[in-house]
Amino acid sequence: MALITGLGLIAVSILTAALSRILAEEMGAWNPSIIRGLIKLAVGRLPEGRRERFQEEWQSHVNEVPGQIGKLLVAVGFLLAAYKLAWSDWRNRARERRVSFLVVVDEALSNATRLVNLTLSHKDLVPLERAEQARLLLSELQESRNHLYAVTPDTRLTWILNLLHPVKAHRLAGTVEQIEHQTKRIKQLNSRIRNLLGELERK
Amino acid sequence: MGTDQPRITTQTLKVLAALMSRTQDEISGAEIARTTKLASGTLYPILMRLEEAGWVESRWETEDPHELGRPRRRFYQVTGVGLRKARSAFRELVVPLKEFAWR
Numbered sequence: 680m681a682l683i684t685g686l687g688l689i690a691v692s693i694l695t696a697a698l699s700r701i702l703a704e705e706m707g708a709w710n711p712s713i714i715r716g717l718i719k720l721a722v723g724r725l726p727e728g729r730r731e732r733f734q735e736e737w738q739s740h741v742n743e744v745p746g747q748i749g750k751l752l753v754a755v756g757f758l759l760a761a762y763k764l765a766w767s768d769w770r771n772r773a774r775e776r777r778v779s780f781l782v783v784v785d786e787a788l789s790n791a792t793r794l795v796n797l798t799l800s801h802k803d804l805v806p807l808e809r810a811e812q813a814r815l816l817l818s819e820l821q822e823s824r825n826h827l828y829a830v831t832p833d834t835r836l837t838w839i840l841n842l843l844h845p846v847k848a849h850r851l852a853g854t855v856e857q858i859e860h861q862t863k864r865i866k867q868l869n870s871r872i873r874n875l876l877g878e879l880e881r882k
Numbered sequence: 883m884g885t886d887q888p889r890i891t892t893q894t895l896k897v898l899a900a901l902m903s904r905t906q907d908e909i910s911g912a913e914i915a916r917t918t919k920l921a922s923g924t925l926y927p928i929l930m931r932l933e934e935a936g937w938v939e940s941r942w943e944t945e946d947p948h949e950l951g952r953p954r955r956r957f958y959q960v961t962g963v964g965l966r967k968a969r970s971a972f973r974e975l976v977v978p979l980k981e982f983a984w985r
Binding site for chain 2 (some may be wrong): 732733735736737738739740742744752753754755756757758759760763764767880
């Protein structure tokens with residue numbers, strides 16, 4: 680029995696050694712393509728202006744790392760770095776958009792307030808539907824302003840939240856689009872408000 | 883150059899220390915990773931933040947990649963502003979550590 684177990688163990692060891700060698704050879708052969716693929720994937724996540732630089736820089740970084748597993752780990756790290764860089768880029772863009780958005784909203788809000796005051800103080804001149812329209816526009820603007828604060832995060836990330844970079848980068852891309860969409864909408868609202876104001880002031 | 887000051891974390895200090903130990907010459911991302919033992923996923927966002935803040939500058943190596951037979955390396959170097967800011971960051975860190983040591 681002991682002899683059979685011993686022989687079995689030897690067979691298993693030989694098989695494991697042979698398999699490991701095959702695996703190592705396979706990995707050696709596939710690794711450069713996997714690494715190239717990972718770098719390409721990481722670079723594709725970056726903001727456009729940074730892609731060319733990091734394509735070359737990261738390829739040269741990988742070349743300096745000894746060992747196939749080391750190279751692979753570094754390439755996986757680039758993917759995380761790309762998401763972090765993309766996230767920080769989107770966040771900066773969201774903040775810039777927010778500033779310009781607030782300028783537009785504040786101007787529209789001030790016009791809307793003027794419009795509401797005008798409709799309240801000249802009830803005899805202003806038809807009821809116009810007054811209602813003015814109130815509606817004002818409340819829409821206030822809602823948009825509140826919405827903006829809810830969608831633009833300012834918080835710093837903890838290491839646990841760092842793992843959520845891909846999700847956050849994706850969500851922030853949506854946020855920037857939302858802000859741009861809202862800015863357009865508010866510009867349209869503001870132009871309607873200005874028309875109404877002009878109409879009322881003429882009366 | 884960005885106006886935002888980079889957040890000073892332990893990792894940022896490690897990167898700054900690596901760059902400050904070689905103020906006379908430039909150092910590639912791979913060398914910084916080796917010196918600091920930081921993962922590539924952590925290192926490059928830090929380098930970008932420092933570069934955007936003007937604490938660090940970078941340039942490609944001047945040799946032709948065709949002649950080298952490999953992609954060019956990008957070298958990093960701490961700037962004068964970076965050196966001043968980093969020294970003050972290290973000083974701020976050392977004072978609380980000394981106080982802690984005497985307790």
